[in-house]
Amino acid sequence: RVRFVLYAHDPAWGFRSAADKYYRIVPQAFQARLQVHGNWFVGGVDDGRFPEDFEPGYMQAGAQPKPYLLNKRHGFLSERNSIPWFWFHTVVTSDPATQTMPRPRYEDALKKIEEDTNAAENVGAYHAYYIRLRDMARACLNCGIHDAHGRLVSNAWQTWNRGKSWMEHWQLNTDPDLPSPSRAELWTRDEFEKEVERAGMLAGRVDGAHFDSLDGLRLNFRREHFACVDIPLTFDYQTRRVAQLQAFHHVEFLRYVSSRLWPRGLSVSANQWGTWMLYAPCLDWLGAEAQISLGGGAEMRTLAYQKPVSYINEDEFWQKSPEHMRADVEHYMLYAAFPGRVGPEPSRHVARHYMPILAELSASGWEPLTHARASDPRLRVERFGRWNADNLHFTLYNPTDAELSASLVLDGHALGIAEGEACVVRELVENRLSAPQRQKSDLIVPLVVRPRRGLALRVARGDVSPYHRERAARALELLAAFVSDYKRFDGSHPLPWLVTRPGQPPVDPGRAAAIRDLLASSAARLRKGATAEAWDALTRIEQAFREAAFFATEDLQLAADKLTLVREHLSRAIAPGLAIGLAQEPQTIVPTAPSHLALRVTNATTSPLPASRLRLLPPEGMRVTPQEPVALRSLGPGESADVAFGLEGESQKALFIWAELAAGDLRIGSRLHLLVSDSAVRMELGPERFAAGLDGQRAVVWLSDQLSAPLEGFVRLSAEQGWRIMPERIPVTLQPGQRRRAEFAVSVPETAPDRAKMTAAFEAAQAKTGSQAVFTVRTAKGLPRVVCRRMAQPPRIDGALDDPCWAAAESVPLQLMRAPGEQKVKTLLRLGCDDKHLYLAVWCWEPLMSALVTGRDPLWSNDDVEIFVEPFHRGQVQFIITADGRRNEPVSSPWRSAVARGPDWWSVEVSIPWAALGPDPPQPGDTWGLNVGRAARPHTEHHALSPRKGYKEDLADLLFAE
Numbered sequence: 001r002v003r004f005v006l007y008a009h010d011p012a013w014g015f016r017s018a019a020d021k022y023y024r025i026v027p028q029a030f031q032a033r034l035q036v037h038g039n040w041f042v043g044g045v046d047d048g049r050f051p052e053d054f055e056p057g058y059m060q061a062g063a064q065p066k067p068y069l070l071n072k073r074h075g076f077l078s079e080r081n082s083i084p085w086f087w088f089h090t091v092v093t094s095d096p097a098t099q100t101m102p103r104p105r106y107e108d109a110l111k112k113i114e115e116d117t118n119a120a121e122n123v124g125a126y127h128a129y130y131i132r133l134r135d136m137a138r139a140c141l142n143c144g145i146h147d148a149h150g151r152l153v154s155n156a157w158q159t160w161n162r163g164k165s166w167m168e169h170w171q172l173n174t175d176p177d178l179p180s181p182s183r184a185e186l187w188t189r190d191e192f193e194k195e196v197e198r199a200g201m202l203a204g205r206v207d208g209a210h211f212d213s214l215d216g217l218r219l220n221f222r223r224e225h226f227a228c229v230d231i232p233l234t235f236d237y238q239t240r241r242v243a244q245l246q247a248f249h250h251v252e253f254l255r256y257v258s259s260r261l262w263p264r265g266l267s268v269s270a271n272q273w274g275t276w277m278l279y280a281p282c283l284d285w286l287g288a289e290a291q292i293s294l295g296g297g298a299e300m301r302t303l304a305y306q307k308p309v310s311y312i313n314e315d316e317f318w319q320k321s322p323e324h325m326r327a328d329v330e331h332y333m334l335y336a337a338f339p340g341r342v343g344p345e346p347s348r349h350v351a352r353h354y355m356p357i358l359a360e361l362s363a364s365g366w367e368p369l370t371h372a373r374a375s376d377p378r379l380r381v382e383r384f385g386r387w388n389a390d391n392l393h394f395t396l397y398n399p400t401d402a403e404l405s406a407s408l409v410l411d412g413h414a415l416g417i418a419e420g421e422a423c424v425v426r427e428l429v430e431n432r433l434s435a436p437q438r439q440k441s442d443l444i445v446p447l448v449v450r451p452r453r454g455l456a457l458r459v460a461r462g463d464v465s466p467y468h469r470e471r472a473a474r475a476l477e478l479l480a481a482f483v484s485d486y487k488r489f490d491g492s493h494p495l496p497w498l499v500t501r502p503g504q505p506p507v508d509p510g511r512a513a514a515i516r517d518l519l520a521s522s523a524a525r526l527r528k529g530a531t532a533e534a535w536d537a538l539t540r541i542e543q544a545f546r547e548a549a550f551f552a553t554e555d556l557q558l559a560a561d562k563l564t565l566v567r568e569h570l571s572r573a574i575a576p577g578l579a580i581g582l583a584q585e586p587q588t589i590v591p592t593a594p595s596h597l598a599l600r601v602t603n604a605t606t607s608p609l610p611a612s613r614l615r616l617l618p619p620e621g622m623r624v625t626p627q628e629p630v631a632l633r634s635l636g637p638g639e640s641a642d643v644a645f646g647l648e649g650e651s652q653k654a655l656f657i658w659a660e661l662a663a664g665d666l667r668i669g670s671r672l673h674l675l676v677s678d679s680a681v682r683m684e685l686g687p688e689r690f691a692a693g694l695d696g697q698r699a700v701v702w703l704s705d706q707l708s709a710p711l712e713g714f715v716r717l718s719a720e721q722g723w724r725i726m727p728e729r730i731p732v733t734l735q736p737g738q739r740r741r742a743e744f745a746v747s748v749p750e751t752a753p754d755r756a757k758m759t760a761a762f763e764a765a766q767a768k769t770g771s772q773a774v775f776t777v778r779t780a781k782g783l784p785r786v787v788c789r790r791m792a793q794p795p796r797i798d799g800a801l802d803d804p805c806w807a808a809a810e811s812v813p814l815q816l817m818r819a820p821g822e823q824k825v826k827t828l829l830r831l832g833c834d835d836k837h838l839y840l841a842v843w844c845w846e847p848l849m850s851a852l853v854t855g856r857d858p859l860w861s862n863d864d865v866e867i868f869v870e871p872f873h874r875g876q877v878q879f880i881i882t883a884d885g886r887r888n889e890p891v892s893s894p895w896r897s898a899v900a901r902g903p904d905w906w907s908v909e910v911s912i913p914w915a916a917l918g919p920d921p922p923q924p925g926d927t928w929g930l931n932v933g934r935a936a937r938p939h940t941e942h943h944a945l946s947p948r949k950g951y952k953e954d955l956a957d958l959l960f961a962e
Contacts, residue, residue, distance in 0.1 A: 002232075016368040023305055023368075029281035030305040034267060035474075036077050037362040039338040039355070040287050040310035049561055049656065050671075051076075054342040055355035057310060058269060058285060060210050068204025073558065075478045079210035079269060080195045084187045085250065086155060086213065087140050087170040089113065106151060109168050113137050113152075131190045139181045143172045145220035145246060148239045153218060171246070173220060174253035177228035184253055188260070208267030208284070209257055215273055215861075216247025247278050254282035271312070273858045277303055287312060287340075290858035291878070291888045292332050294380065294399060299857055301335040301382075306365035310338035314952075316875045318343025321919065322350055322586070324893075329354040330429065330454035331889060334382055334397040336361035345654050348673055349585040356572075357428045357456050360467045364391040371414040376406035379449060387416040390466050392459045398449040401894040405448050410459070413441040417459075424463050424606075426576060428456040431604045433463060433577050451894070463605060465573045469531065472569035473523040476534075479562045480519035483512050486555070507550045515544045531574050535667060538563055564658060564671055571668035577605035580614070580659045580670035583642055588675040588682070588706050589655065594648045599659060599672070601632060602640040609635040612663035614643055616672075619657070622649040629662075679771030680707045681734065681762045683715075686872025686920070687927050689778040691785070691957060693750035698925045699725070700872065701742045701760045705734035713764040715742045720756050722749040732762075739919070752779045778873070784946050784956035786812055786930065791832040794839065799900030799909045801841050806830050809841075814934060817947030827934045827943040833960070838917075840867060840910045844883075844934055847904050851938035854884035862886075863937050865908045870929030870955050871918045878952075881908045924962045929955035 005025060010017040023030050038057020051074060059071050060081045071078045091109045104112075116137035123133040144152040155169035176184035196206045219236055221243045226233060231248040235241065258268045267284040280286060280303040288300065289312050300309055317328065317339055325347060332339050338358055343351055364385030374381050378400055385391035392415065398404050410417070417423055419438075425445050426433050436443035436459075449455055458465070486507060518541055526534040545551060545559045571578075583598035599616075603609040615629035625646040632641055647657075655676050660669040682704040690697050705711050714729040724747040732740050755776055762771040787810075795803040814827040830841040842865045846852065852863045860866065863883040870876045880888045883906050885899040893916035898909050914921035922928060933944040933951040946956040 013369055016370070019302055019368040026281075030307070032306040032308075032365070033262070033284050034077075034308060036075070037308045037338075037359045038076070038310070039342065040269075040285075040312045040340045041342050042312070048654070049557070050565070051342065052565060053348050053352045053355070053673075055338070055351070055359050056342055057308065057338065058210070058267075058287075060212070060271075061206075068199040068206065071207075072205045073482055075474075077207040077267060078199070078205060079208040079267060080192055080206050081210045081212055082187060082191055083212045084174050084183050084191075084253070085172050085216075085246075087136055087168075087172060089116075089137075089140070089168045089170055091166045091168050104166055109154075110152065113140055113170075117141070130194045131186050135181060135186060135190070139183050139186055140170050140172060142181055143174070143178055143183045144222075145171045145173050145218065145225075145249075146222035148219075148221050148236065148241065148243075150221070153220075171218060173222070173225055173246075173249045175225065175228050175249050176253060176256040177230070178225065184256060206266070208269065209261060211254075211268075211270040214250060214270040214276070214279060216245065216250045216278070218246045219243040220246055220249070251278050251282070254279055258282045273861055276300075280304065280307075283307070285310065288858055290860070291880075291890060292335070292337055292339075293857070293859060293886065293888055294334075294397075295886070296857040296859070297332075297335040297337060300337065301366055302368070304366075308338070308362050309335065310340050312340030314876065314878075316877065317341065318347040318351070319875050322347075324916075325350045326354070327452055328890075329358075331397060331452070333358060333361065333429075333454050333456055334380055334395050336364075336366060336382075336384060336395070338362075346586060346675060348654070352673065354429075356468075359471075360428075360458075360465075361393055361395065361456060363467060364389075364393050369414075370394070371411040373409050374406050374447075375409065376404050379404055379406055379447075381408065387459070390460065394457045394459065395454060396447065396449055396457075397454040398451060401451045403448065403450055405446075408445040408447055408457070410436065410443040410445070411441065412443050417441075417443065422461050424460060426458045426460075426463060428458060429454070431577065431579060431602075433604055433606060435606075452889070463577055465576050467573075468569040468576075469526060469529075469573040472534065472566045472573065473526045475562055475566045475569065476519045476523040476526070479559060480516045480523070482559075482562075483516045483519065486512060486551070505550050508548065511544075511548050511550075515541070515548060518544060526570075531570055532665070535567070535570055538566060564656075567658075567669050568671055571670065575605070575666065575668050578603060578609065578661070578668055580661055580668070582672055582674075586673070586675050588677050589647065590677050590680055590706055591648075591650050592678075593680065593707055594646060597645045597647055597672075597674075599643045599645065600640050601635065601643065601661065603635040603637060606637050608637065610663045612661050612666075614659065614661050616645055617658040617660065618647065618649075619655070622647060622655070622657075624657075632661075677706055679762075679773070680705070681711065681771040682706055683760045683762065683771060683773040685717075685758060685760060685773075685775045685777070686874055687777075687929070688775065689780060689873035689929065690746060690748045690752075691783070692748050692752045692779045692781045695724075695747040697746045697748065698927065699744045699746045699758075700920075700926065701744070702920065703732060703734055703740045703742065703762060705736050705738060707736065710735050711762075711764060713762055713770075716761045716763070717742075717744045717746075717758065718761075719746070719758045720752075722752065723747065723756070729763075741920070743925075748779060754779060780954065783948070783954055785959060786829075786831060786945070786956055787959050787961050788831045788833050788838070789961045791834055791839065794834055794837065794911070795832075795841070795909065797896040797898050797909050797911050799898035799907055801830075801843060801900070801907050801909060805832055805839075806841050812945065814932065814943035814945055815947040817933075817942050817944045823943070824939040824941060825936050827936070829932050829945060831958075833922075836913055836915075838869070838912045838914065840908075840912075840932065842908045842910075842932060842934065844906050844908075844936070845904065846906055846936065846938070848938040849901065849904060849906070852883045852906070853937040854882060859886060859888055860935070862935070863906075864935050866933045866935075866951055867910065867912075868929070868931040868933075868951055868955060869912065869917060869958075871920070871922075872926070873929045873955070875918075876929070876952060876955075877917060879910065879912065881910065922960045924960055926960050928958040928960070930958035931955045 009021050036057050038055040040058050041056050042060045056076045058077045061078050068078045091112050092104045116133050119133040147153050153171040172183045174183050199206045233242045234245050236243050269285050271289050285308040286304045287310050361384045367383045370383040380397045382395045384393040436445045522534050522537040579602040583600040589595035611634050612632045613629035616624045618624045630643050655674040657672045684702040686700050711734040716729045717725050726745045730742040758775045760773050791805045795805050809830040812829045816823040826845045828843045832839045854862050856862050859880045865881050867879040868876050881897045893913050896911040900907050931946050931951050946954050948954045
């Protein structure tokens with residue numbers, strides 16, 4: 001039975017109005033259940049301080065006990081990760097005598113499943129923790145989907161274990177109505193419930209279930225499965241037979257899971273793509289292992305409505321230059337989508353600035369009807385929150401390569417803003433305050449948006465932040481729960497990170513209850529608006545923690561850090577326009593030498609800041625000068641003042657210093673973040689991969705002076721035995737903040753191991769200052785090597801590939817990957833470069849042009865070309881161009897692409913500026929990494945320049961010609 005809903009909507013707002021009314025027709029499909037809004041991350045946070053700076057939200061976990069406890073302490077969600085629709089089954093391993101491993105036949109793979117149904121009791125199934133091999137084999141025979149020929153379907157053949165094994169990805173029907181033994185039954189009994197029990201025994205908590213690789217584009221022809229369907233069957237155009245869409249299996253399974261977990265207060269989420277519009281009603285937050293695009297972001301946000309959205313980018317997202325990271329995050333900010341993952345220490349200052357903005361927007365709740373229009377239609381506008389709920393926000397994004405000046409016109413009547421009602425607008429990215437112009441019921445906000453950058457506006461009656469007040473209250477409640485659950489573990493406990501130090505006194509229940517009650521009452525008063533009282537209570541709370549001798553030292557540090565976060569949220573709630581920060585971020589200090597800090601106090605309000613006093617509170621072991629508070633003059637609206645401090649002493653890897661400003665009854669503070677280096681000179685090495693058995697390869701050492709004085713000396717590069725490096729040393733002169741390059745020639749022996757150590761050392765000519773850095777480099781054998789030559793005249797980027805420069809360039813054929821056999825269609829690559837750009841041309845023969853797969857999201861599920869560039873084999877940048885011309889936006893610098901089509905071919909032409917790929921453009925003789933892949937979906941083929949593994953692994957060497 002099929003049911004249609006016919007309803008009217010406002011044609012002036014088109015699809016946005018239709019979506020708004022649909023949310024009200026079926027509200028249960030879009031109910032937002034989670035209070036946590038943050039990044040999707042993998043593997044848990046480490047024991048470092050202030051992981052909240054990266055706004056972790058949801059951890060994808062599996063059989064790892066420690067992250068469950070850490071996430072519980074920090075308030076992040078831990079979700080058990082599973083892939084129930086696949087079985088990763090090891091079919092055959094290589095012959096130890098001959099080291100050969102022919103690809104197994106289907107009949108052999110099926111026989112291996114049947115053999116494994118009788119496996120021993122204690123043998124587990126790979127990638128399905130706690131499930132026995134024999135149970136999984138029996139479930140596979142019972143639940144495996146069939147193709148049109150009645151054979152079990154596999155997603156892919158894959159070699160693993162360093163090429164010593166063949167693994168089959170069997171596709172399974174997860175319908176919970178299938179008879180036992182079923183995959184749904186095994187997931188419930190042997191995966192999820194056992195993980196919940198195990199985490200609870202270890203003082204942790206499983207907060208929900210996460211499902212990876214959720215697609216569902218295949219058809220299941222297995223007739224005995226048809227008796228269990230709840231969603232009608234479909235049919236296959238080619239065979240003219242009825243079948244079940246695999247996605248409908250998944251929907252039935254997700255309904256089953258959510259009906260069991262939601263009543264227990266547990267969450268359900270998935271890494272979804274291809275068919276994700278079917279799954280959204282069963283999920284609590286939506287995610288995709290992909291990069292955001294304007295179309296894909298709009299679709300994801302529409303499906304989510306007010307549920308959180310987080311993508312999960314590769315690690316390289318947080319390893320780009322600060323400017324690139326800012327531009328990328330502002331793209332995600334348009335839809336209040338999180339980019340995912342927890343970044344390394346140098347990226348913390350970017351995350352600290354943007355992640356609270358994303359969290360505030362996401363928590364406010366997206367609304368499809370913006371009731372706002374930009375005077376320049378090229379600007380994208382989205383709305384979050386409502387005026388009457390005191391959380392109204394707007395985001396804007398400029399997708400063009402030109403700066404756009406425009407006005408944002410708000411329909412005050414539709415938004416509920418009465419004429420004459422007080423209204424201020426704070427731009428959150430650049431922290432600017434303005435009063436909108438009034439024109440009857442409209443409010444007009446003038447704006448300037450940089451190319452490929454965005455803005456976020458908070459529109460409110462006054463310049464305060466209720467969101468940060470709520471975050472402060474929640475942090476206090478989390479700390480109260482930590483005190484309530486505080487337990488001691490004796491030295492016999494098997495987990496050393498839970499062991500109490502010898503002699504630690506037992507918990508005093510009365511004192512613990514008093515601290516808990518103080519925290520809870522402070523949170524309650526804060527929610528009623530008593531921010532000044534809450535600030536005063538923090539001192540009493542800190543004293544109570546210090547007097548409770550039963551807390552371990554590391555737990556006292558955790559409590560102190562949480563209270564510091566409360567102070568930060570209170571400062572943003574009370575005075576969002578007053579900022580205390582470093583004049584330049586990031587800033588690195590060297591503990592062996594005195595450091596100079598320049599702090600900047602900014603008044604981004606419309607009222608003067610009275611004369612005030614600023615003080616620094618360094619951690620134990622550090623000394624700051626002056627130690628007394630520094631007097632500041634009154635600051636008018638828009639004014640700032642710089643204050644100099646000296647800092648010296650020992651520290652850890654990262655240093656946090658509390659800065660506090662007092663002006664009359666006003667007190668606010670900010671946590672300063674400093675990077676700590678153990679050497680005066682920072683060194684980097686490239687490339688980080690070398691070819692084994694090749695002489696004369698170039699290695700580059702970059703040196704940066706981290707002190708405030710010039711340095712002269714020599715740089716050396718050494719490696720393991722058998723490697724030859726010339727010259728022995730190179731003289732260099734370094735200026736503060738300058739980046740210098742030193743080149744060496746490296747010869748790598750044929751027998752070099754897969755991993756090797758290289759050491760760069762700087763020796764000062766006169767002073768005793770010296771630095772040393774050890775790098776782990778990779779070696780590879782037999783990988784492709786292509787040469788990029790300079791072009792006299794650059795190509796026109798129109799996709800046609802008819803420029804003379806392409807005719808002169810060498811054609812490199814891409815090879816078949818992922819499955820042995822004869823290549824059905826051809827793909828050719830050409831390369832070139834000049835002083836400013838890297839150019840690529842990819843020609844794709846396609847006799848079935850009408851069968852091209854386009855229009856899907858994510859982009860890589862289409863017929864596409866994917867380009868992976870790895871500057872100096874360090875950190876990849878991925879560019880995706882689909883056959884219909886859509887593309888991702890992996891970098892902030894403008895890059896160009898164009899697609900052309902013919903009767904039996906399509907082609908891609910790309911121009912990538914060196915500035916988009918890092919601070920160091922290649923010099924003649926340098927080696928980078930490159931892979932270019934093509935998905936030829938009408939033929940179920942993937943081609944690659946380096947086809948040994950996936951696109952992202954074992955990249956080819958890209959040598960820039962002398």
